[in-house]
Amino acid sequence: MRFADIKGNDDIKRALSGMADRGRVPHAMIFHENEGSGALALILAFMQYLNCKNRHDGDSCGECISCHQTSNLTYPDIHFTFPFTSGTKVAGEAKSLTCYDYAQLWRQLVLRNPYFGENELWEWLGIDKKQGIISVAEGDAILHELSLSSVSDGYRAVVVWLPEKMNQQTANMLLKAIEEPSDKTLFLMVTHSPEDVLQTIASRCLSIRVLPVPGLERAERPADMELRDRFGDLMDAVLRRDFLDALAVGEELAAMESREKQKAFCIFAGEAARKVFLIQQGAASVAGIRPEDSAFYENLAEKCSKAFPRKAASALSRAEMLLGGNVNQKILFTMLVSRIFASI
Ligand SMILES: [Zn+2]
Numbered sequence: 001m002r003f004a005d006i007k008g009n010d011d012i013k014r015a016l017s018g019m020a021d022r023g024r025v026p027h028a029m030i031f032h033e034n035e036g037s038g039a040l041a042l043i044l045a046f047m048q049y050l051n052c053k054n055r056h057d058g059d060s061c062g063e064c065i066s067c068h069q070t071s072n073l074t075y076p077d078i079h080f081t082f083p084f085t086s087g088t089k090v091a092g093e094a095k096s097l098t099c100y101d102y103a104q105l106w107r108q109l110v111l112r113n114p115y116f117g118e119n120e121l122w123e124w125l126g127i128d129k130k131q132g133i134i135s136v137a138e139g140d141a142i143l144h145e146l147s148l149s150s151v152s153d154g155y156r157a158v159v160v161w162l163p164e165k166m167n168q169q170t171a172n173m174l175l176k177a178i179e180e181p182s183d184k185t186l187f188l189m190v191t192h193s194p195e196d197v198l199q200t201i202a203s204r205c206l207s208i209r210v211l212p213v214p215g216l217e218r219a220e221r222p223a224d225m226e227l228r229d230r231f232g233d234l235m236d237a238v239l240r241r242d243f244l245d246a247l248a249v250g251e252e253l254a255a256m257e258s259r260e261k262q263k264a265f266c267i268f269a270g271e272a273a274r275k276v277f278l279i280q281q282g283a284a285s286v287a288g289i290r291p292e293d294s295a296f297y298e299n300l301a302e303k304c305s306k307a308f309p310r311k312a313a314s315a316l317s318r319a320e321m322l323l324g325g326n327v328n329q330k331i332l333f334t335m336l337v338s339r340i341f342a343s344i
Contacts, residue, residue, distance in 0.1 A: 001041055001044045001045045001048060001070070001071050001114070002045055002048065002049075002059050002060050002062050002067075003016075003017065003042075003045045003049065003058065003059045003060075004059050005041075005045070006038055006041045006042060006045055007038070007213050008038070008211065008213030008214075009037075009038065009042060009210055009211055009213065012042060012208060012210060013042070013045070013058075014058070015208075016042070016045075016046045016049070017046075017049055017058045017059070020046070020049050020050050020055075025050065025155070025186065026186075026205075026206040027178075027181045027185065027186055027187065028178050028179075028181070028186070028187040028188075028189075028204050028205040028206065029186070029187070029188055029189070029205055029206045029207075029208055030163065030189040030190075030191055030194070030197065030201075030202060030205040030206070030207050030208070031043065031188070031189065031190050031191070031208045031210050032191050032192075032194045032207060032208065032209050032210065033190060033191075033192065033209075033210035033212075034192070034212050035117040035118060035192050036115045036116070036117050037115075037210050037211065037212045037213060038114070038115055038210060038213065039190040039210045040110065040114045040115075040159075040161065040190050041114040041115065042210060043157075043159055043188045043190065044070065044071075044110075044114060045060070046188070047070055047075070047078055047155065047157055047159075047188075048060040048062075048066070048067050048070040048071065050154065050155045051066040051067075051070065051075070051152065051154035051155055052064055052066055052067050053065070053066055053067075066152070066154065072111070073107045073110055073111060075152070076150075076151035076152060077150045077151055077152050077154065077155070077156030077157070078156065078157050078159060079099075079142060079145050079156075079157070079158045079159065080099060080103070080106055080110075080159050080161065081099050081134055081138055081142060081158060081159065081160045081161065082099060082102075082106060082121065082132075082134070082160075082161040082162060083121075083132030083133050083134050083161075083162050083165035084097065084099065084101075084102050084125055084127060084132050084133075085097070085127050085128070085131040085132055085133065085135075086127070087125060087126040087127030087128065087131075088126035088127075089105060089125060089126035089127075089285070089286075090102055090105075090125070090126070094131075094135070095135060095136070095137055096137055097135070097137060097138075098135075098137050098138050098140075098141040099138055099141065100141065102125055105124060105125055105286070106125075108124075108286060109121065109124045109288070112271075112274065112288075113271070118162070118192065120288065121161075123288055123290070124286075124288050132165060133165050133166070133167055134160070134162070134163070134165050134166040134167070134170055135167070135170060136167070136169050136170050136173065138170065139166075139169075139170035139173040139174055140173070142158055142174065142177070143173060143174070143177060145158075146158070146177055146181075146182070146185065150184070150185075154184070155184045155185070155186055156184065156185050156186070157185070157186040157187070157188050158177075158185075158186070158187050158188070159188050159189070159190075160187065160188070160189040160190070161189075161190050162190065162191065162192065163189045163191055163197050163198075163201055163202075164191055164192070164193045164194075164196035164197045166197075166198065166201070168198065171198045171200060171201050172200075174201070175200055175201070175204070178201065178204050178205070179204050187205070189201075189205065194207070214260070224268070227264060227265050227268040227269075228268070228272075228293070228296075230249065230252065230253065230265060231265070231268060231269050231272055232296065233249045233252075234246060234249040234250075234253075234269075234337065234340065235300060237249060238340060238341050238344055239303050239304075239344065243341060246337050246340075246341050247334065247337055249337065250333040250334050250336065250337035251330070251333070253265060253333045253336075253337075254329040254330040254332070254333040254334075259323050259329075262323050262329065262333075263320050263323050263324075266316045266317070266319050266320035266323065266336075267316075267320060269312070269316050270312075270313050270316040270317055270320070272297070272300075273308070273309040273310075273312040273313040273316065274287070274309065274313065275287045275288070275289055275297050276297060276300045276301045276304060276308065276309050277309035277310070277313075279297055279298060279301035280301045280304075280306055280309070284297075284298075304344055305343075305344060307343065308343050308344055311339070311340075311342075311343035312339075312340050312343050315336055315339040315340060315343070316336070319332055319333075319335075319336045
């Protein structure tokens with residue numbers, strides 16, 4: 001992920017790239033955000049910038065091996081820590097599990113949407129939301145990893161998502177590493193509740209306030225429902241092979257009150273296409289579908305062709321991108337509906 005891929009918070013992007021350019025990077029930072037404001041995305045873009053082999057114009061190149069690895073979440077020297085416990089997807093004794101046991105699920109979720117919120121994470125990991133913590137076993141895993149030499153010659157980082165879920169014992173274990181990290185080792189944390197982060201940890205971190213970006217706040221459930229309904233209407237017309245009805249939904253979409261809302265629709269529908277794809281591949285359990293939505297997606301997966309998810313997702317992401325520019329919305333949504341109609 002490049003800084004340019006993230007909307008808003010330009011001051012923070014400039015501050016982060018400036019730190020990297022000057023080679024003066026604080027070894028511990030805590031990014032305070034309202035859920036879904038992009039703190040994790042900023043951290044990923046920052047790590048990508050730090051380790052890019054060909055930075056230019058205040059951003060990473062997006063093309064070198066290190067950029068590729070960072071965007072694929074396969075960069076060997078970034079360790080992700082987040083709250084978890086045993087659950088429906090990873091069984092076993094909770095206190096012996098570490099983030100390695102959840103690494104694959106975490107990676108899928110972040111790649112799908114780095115703006116995910118807490119409930120989305122619990123659902124995705126298959127755990128009860130009140131139970132997730134950053135455990136002593138995980139603290140051990142972090143210290144062990146830091147005791148090994150870096151794989152690359154760049155910066156390495158421990159990214160902690162929700163340090164407020166770290167218990168006292170784990171925090172104590174990590175204090176020394178946070179206070180006196182080895183060279184080019186960073187602790188980068190995302191908190192939603194800074195007052196709940198243990199003071200011993202918070203006081204050792206530079207605090208950065210990530211501002212909510214208008215139009216980017218996580219859609220509340222009612223807004224989500226509205227998008228779902230519109231998408232449902234569209235797919236209903238498409239599956240009935242009623243082109244005029246489908247075009248009528250396209251007109252409603254073109255008449256939505258803001259471009260942000262239209263983009264939100266494209267993102268929502270793109271996610272829906274991915275869910276359909278996963279069900280068609282027999283991987284419904286990792287699709288992150290709420291029980292109440294499951295019949296809706298199962299029906300689509302059954303009735304749509306195997307080519308549908310890919311074609312629809314590509315049309316939707318193109319539409320989302322075009323909405324960022326000066327495009328005629330009516331034409332755009334007519335084209336979009338036609339492409340979805342043809343992709344079935
Ligand atoms: Zn690069």
